[in-house]
Amino acid sequence: xxxLAAMSGGVDxxxxxxxxxxxGHEVVGVHLxxxxxxxxxxxxxxxxxxxxxxxxxxxxxxxxxxxYYVWDFSERxxxxxxxDFISEYEAGRTPNPCMRCNERIKFAALLEKGLALGFDAVCxxxxxxxxxxxxxxxxxxxxxxxxxxxxxxxxxxTAEQLxxxxxxxxxxxxxxLIRAEAAERGLSVAAKPDSYDICFIPEGDTQDWLADRxxxxxxxxxxxxxxxLGEHKGAHGFTVGQRKGLQLGRxxxxxxPRYVLAVDVxxxxxxxxxxxxxxxxxxxxxxxxxxxxxxxxxxxxxxxxVQVRAHGEQVACEVAVVDGAMVIRCDEPIYGVAPGQTAVxxxxxxxxxQTTIDYTVSAVDSFSTAxxxxxxSVNGAV
Amino acid sequence: MTVxxxxxxTAPLRKEVFECYxxxxxxxxxPSSVHSTGQKIRRxxxxxxxxxxxxxxxxxxxxxxxxxxxxxDNLAIKGLYWQRNSEEIVRPLxxxxxxxxxxxxxxxEWLQNHDGAEIVWLPVDYQGIIDFDFFExxxxxxxxxxxxxxxxxxxxxxxxxxxxAKVVAIAKKxxxxxxxxxxxxxxxxxxxxxxxxxxxxxxxAHKVGGPVGAxxxxxxxxxxxxxxxxxxxxxxxxxxxxxxxxxxxxxALAAELAVAELETETKRLSALxxxxxxxxxxLSPLAHHTARDSKRMPHNAHFTFEGCxxxxxxxxxxxxxxxxxxxxxxxxxxxxxxxxLVAMGRxxxxxxxxxxxxxxxxxxxxxxxAVLAALPKALDGxxxxxxxx
Numbered sequence: 001x002x003x004l005a006a007m008s009g010g011v012d013x014x015x016x017x018x019x020x021x022x023x024g025h026e027v028v029g030v031h032l033x034x035x036x037x038x039x040x041x042x043x044x045x046x047x048x049x050x051x052x053x054x055x056x057x058x059x060x061x062x063x064x065x066x067x068y069y070v071w072d073f074s075e076r077x078x079x080x081x082x083x084d085f086i087s088e089y090e091a092g093r094t095p096n097p098c099m100r101c102n103e104r105i106k107f108a109a110l111l112e113k114g115l116a117l118g119f120d121a122v123c124x125x126x127x128x129x130x131x132x133x134x135x136x137x138x139x140x141x142x143x144x145x146x147x148x149x150x151x152x153x154x155x156x157x158t159a160e161q162l163x164x165x166x167x168x169x170x171x172x173x174x175x176x177l178i179r180a181e182a183a184e185r186g187l188s189v190a191a192k193p194d195s196y197d198i199c200f201i202p203e204g205d206t207q208d209w210l211a212d213r214x215x216x217x218x219x220x221x222x223x224x225x226x227x228x229l230g231e232h233k234g235a236h237g238f239t240v241g242q243r244k245g246l247q248l249g250r251x252x253x254x255x256x257p258r259y260v261l262a263v264d265v266x267x268x269x270x271x272x273x274x275x276x277x278x279x280x281x282x283x284x285x286x287x288x289x290x291x292x293x294x295x296x297x298x299x300x301x302x303x304x305x306v307q308v309r310a311h312g313e314q315v316a317c318e319v320a321v322v323d324g325a326m327v328i329r330c331d332e333p334i335y336g337v338a339p340g341q342t343a344v345x346x347x348x349x350x351x352x353x354q355t356t357i358d359y360t361v362s363a364v365d366s367f368s369t370a371x372x373x374x375x376x377s378v379n380g381a382v
Numbered sequence: 383m384t385v386x387x388x389x390x391x392t393a394p395l396r397k398e399v400f401e402c403y404x405x406x407x408x409x410x411x412x413p414s415s416v417h418s419t420g421q422k423i424r425r426x427x428x429x430x431x432x433x434x435x436x437x438x439x440x441x442x443x444x445x446x447x448x449x450x451x452x453x454x455d456n457l458a459i460k461g462l463y464w465q466r467n468s469e470e471i472v473r474p475l476x477x478x479x480x481x482x483x484x485x486x487x488x489x490x491e492w493l494q495n496h497d498g499a500e501i502v503w504l505p506v507d508y509q510g511i512i513d514f515d516f517f518e519x520x521x522x523x524x525x526x527x528x529x530x531x532x533x534x535x536x537x538x539x540x541x542x543x544x545x546x547a548k549v550v551a552i553a554k555k556x557x558x559x560x561x562x563x564x565x566x567x568x569x570x571x572x573x574x575x576x577x578x579x580x581x582x583x584x585x586x587a588h589k590v591g592g593p594v595g596a597x598x599x600x601x602x603x604x605x606x607x608x609x610x611x612x613x614x615x616x617x618x619x620x621x622x623x624x625x626x627x628x629x630x631x632x633x634a635l636a637a638e639l640a641v642a643e644l645e646t647e648t649k650r651l652s653a654l655x656x657x658x659x660x661x662x663x664x665l666s667p668l669a670h671h672t673a674r675d676s677k678r679m680p681h682n683a684h685f686t687f688e689g690c691x692x693x694x695x696x697x698x699x700x701x702x703x704x705x706x707x708x709x710x711x712x713x714x715x716x717x718x719x720x721x722x723l724v725a726m727g728r729x730x731x732x733x734x735x736x737x738x739x740x741x742x743x744x745x746x747x748x749x750x751x752a753v754l755a756a757l758p759k760a761l762d763g764x765x766x767x768x769x770x771x
Contacts, residue, residue: 028697067700067701069693069696069697070693071693072691072693072718072734074718112767113694113767113768116694116763116766116767116768117694117697117698117763117764117766117767118698118763
């Protein structure tokens, strides 16, 4: 196959490209330029897509012995990922930009371009596996390295995209093994730190970055009864479930920590309360996609597991498609779920579907009834 | 087999130049040393200086050797700007054009961001020609505040040649010094520094078959410049640092050969270039020949391809062994829309779909055949991939 290896300049994508070569594919390395004004150097794990990353990717391609190009996707990235990120926060939701990037850039814009230019597949360094069922349908599964598993952020892939995707790291049991392999292969990125932050926020401070773009309007931090507890410098950037950075000064009456329960951008209020109030038992997403072959009779409630954040635990649940929306009932409450986040449905290790959460239902009735407006906010009706 | 159509990026080191370079690299001595070993190497350096002076038609003392074209442009632009503002009059304005090379734009923008300069971007038409009426009128009204005029002799991307005589004639009326980046022009079209009336002019060795890392700034005897590199005071005090005789020798020989062959090469390369242009235009209605009505350099063919992205075309041609160039590559290797084309009134989308092909000493009819054979597949794929940036 002719394979386009997306090379970020990190160790994972470098080893993935090397493995694709070894598997006998004709591989071309490509680095996605996601900004026209890239920074010069990386600072530790902060940011990516700097010139240093591009140089690291090029050097890795040279060592592996494959051609290397930089393709400019900056305009598309800004429209599809950065602007989406801003407008989601503006609407009081919590987006996952890595997921958007996979959905709209790596496995859409890049894949489409690759196919048009004669490639058969895009190869990345994601920790996930593509397996085939008895009928030859491709399925996306969790990585063997469970601690690094990235199947969650790939949940957006469709059957068509799976046909043209390649994840050579999925069968490796740990990241340490990948680093060791990179060192053995003479790749200088073997010891390069992982990148954790959002790549387009190089300083790592999401709240500051959003404030620059959405402005800072001082507003109230209130409890569930509507009592004013403090002030914030802009509701944008607060995330449901967030505990740090509230700066309320005085403890709650019960002495327990307070969490962000809801962000009401219309009234510019941040609602806080105890952890129990974060408990959610039902999630609904109006838009969903099947990852690979769709479930038969999805309108009939079926048992599955749900995961709501990239490195979160999965929770047992029951799922059904009701009136075109995906409804997920959790067997036990999950905490800190916000509209805008993605729920990924698993059957065993297989990724079955994903949906962007639009509504959540609280586990504790007494909290939901605390006040009408706050109740609806807690339930995510924004 | 590789078909190299990117001479404007860098030209192959000529065999004679390599031999000359290798020979002189073995000679001991610092040209600034007073003893006989130093004097011997000094002699080689000064021979090179005289040779370069003959090639660009200037006085030997006007040749300031540098480590390349970018350094030459930096020295000229910053040096002239600071010199012109070292007197009592404040002259913040630098008159230039958006089609300049980054080696020229970035020093101007640096002065704007750090030292109070204001860049005046002259209007440029669709064919890449500056608006001379605007230029003259602007100088009439603002000449007392203008530090320098900075316009390239020929454009490195589109190959469009500037009417330097006209530029200098206008600037001279107001006693304003003119710097010209002649890096793309020198060795490809006749360039005479002494006839030009320029104050400073940049040239580079590797564009004419010399080694990378060698260039010169030609500074007229009557021009004063503030140095940007301080040290031992070499090169008329304008460019400190141990003088590099072997590289100067190699540069001088490459320049000499390019100038000696200019007339015959111009005829040969124009014919090849015309064949290339006609062939490309015949291949696809999506192809547009850039600045076709302007005076252009004989070895340059520049196109935009509607609905195609330059990096797709470059990739698909490269896969077939054909090396061309797109837009202006920044140091991360990202091919953004060409700023030159944007300055010439193209939209960003149009400017993304450009390809530059440049010919040189070793280019042959077979190269033109090869690129014309490779293009249909590349255009087909690039059109399918569309403009995803």
